[in-house]
Amino acid sequence: MATIISIDPRVSRMNLDAEQSAPLEPKPELDQFQTFEVFHQAKTGAHHTHVGCVHAPNHELALLLAKEQYGRRGQTTNLWVVNTRDVFTMSAEDADIFATTPEKKYRDVGAYMVRNKVEAFKKQSQEGTTE
Amino acid sequence: MNTAALADLCYRMADDELVLAHRHSEWTGLGPILEEDIAFSSIAQDKLGHAQALYAIMHELCGEPEPDTAAFMRNAEHMRCSHFVELPIGEYDFSLVRHFLFDVAEYVRWTALSQSSVEPLAKLARKIHGELKYHLYHAQTWMVQLGAKGNEESHARMQSALREAWPYALGMFEPGNHEQALIDEGICIGEAATQERWLAMVAELLAPSTLDVPSTADAQFGGRKGYHTDHLQPMLDEMTEVYRLDPSAEW
Numbered sequence: 001m002a003t004i005i006s007i008d009p010r011v012s013r014m015n016l017d018a019e020q021s022a023p024l025e026p027k028p029e030l031d032q033f034q035t036f037e038v039f040h041q042a043k044t045g046a047h048h049t050h051v052g053c054v055h056a057p058n059h060e061l062a063l064l065l066a067k068e069q070y071g072r073r074g075q076t077t078n079l080w081v082v083n084t085r086d087v088f089t090m091s092a093e094d095a096d097i098f099a100t101t102p103e104k105k106y107r108d109v110g111a112y113m114v115r116n117k118v119e120a121f122k123k124q125s126q127e128g129t130t131e
Numbered sequence: 132m133n134t135a136a137l138a139d140l141c142y143r144m145a146d147d148e149l150v151l152a153h154r155h156s157e158w159t160g161l162g163p164i165l166e167e168d169i170a171f172s173s174i175a176q177d178k179l180g181h182a183q184a185l186y187a188i189m190h191e192l193c194g195e196p197e198p199d200t201a202a203f204m205r206n207a208e209h210m211r212c213s214h215f216v217e218l219p220i221g222e223y224d225f226s227l228v229r230h231f232l233f234d235v236a237e238y239v240r241w242t243a244l245s246q247s248s249v250e251p252l253a254k255l256a257r258k259i260h261g262e263l264k265y266h267l268y269h270a271q272t273w274m275v276q277l278g279a280k281g282n283e284e285s286h287a288r289m290q291s292a293l294r295e296a297w298p299y300a301l302g303m304f305e306p307g308n309h310e311q312a313l314i315d316e317g318i319c320i321g322e323a324a325t326q327e328r329w330l331a332m333v334a335e336l337l338a339p340s341t342l343d344v345p346s347t348a349d350a351q352f353g354g355r356k357g358y359h360t361d362h363l364q365p366m367l368d369e370m371t372e373v374y375r376l377d378p379s380a381e382w
Contacts, residue, residue, distance in 0.1 A: 009369060010157055054166050064272045067265060068170035
């Protein structure tokens, strides 16, 4: 039987059959573990921000694995994990609820031209004191 | 300061960290699930970092060769690692059990070293404390998961791996050649005291896993004196293959 010879010695040592007899069956989604959503906090007091998910059998393992997936670069002070099933969400079909939101500029802070009024007031009051 | 005694201690600790780091890294890309593969590889990198820091201390304080030379230019008979870390990775159950038993010892050892009379060692101990804590947390969580929260097969496999690993784990506490000097000078607490604390901590952390602590007292000694299993030299050959092509290369 011919075995697979790889430049990775670990693979060669496995003595894998070079000729695949039967095609590999793809595994069904989530066939072993559920997923947990991970929230990352960079500084004490900062918001926990959603950063992705991990596969795990329970909360303990999820937190353990989240530490290396999402906490090994940069600054971290804390992590949360939440079972994906516990996330209550809107349906993608309801996205039209938000369709006209971008038009409602009056709801944006930037839509108010306050600065001009403040400058005018400052100028006016300065003139008032010099007189 | 007794530099011969300090170098002996550092070689034992650093060689353990280096060899186990390499063994752990053999799982990279082949781990049981993606997340665990990444976590285990990351732990391996930490261990490599500990080894490097120890070789650097030896280089500075004891006049030993530079870290890369110390790590990559010695053959088995000059290594001071325990047989425990030399063993092949086996199945994941064995690798996890070894990770657990080694990391409890590592935690105990470094916690005591934070009081060492050798300030650079004490400083390093305080610096890596958080890493060691995570390694221990990782190891114990898996022991409990597969021992108490898994199924009959996972429990049986972990118990059998524990029994297989035990005499080798005890071999970690084989004393070096300067044991009394190390204790007298307050450099470390010595192997007997380390083993005692290790045993108590293993029992405590394993309790929720429902796995039994093996009772055999036979220990696999020899590594600290340069006598090794047949597994070490082929591993060193593979680990140092690229470095030895051109030891003067700049990376």
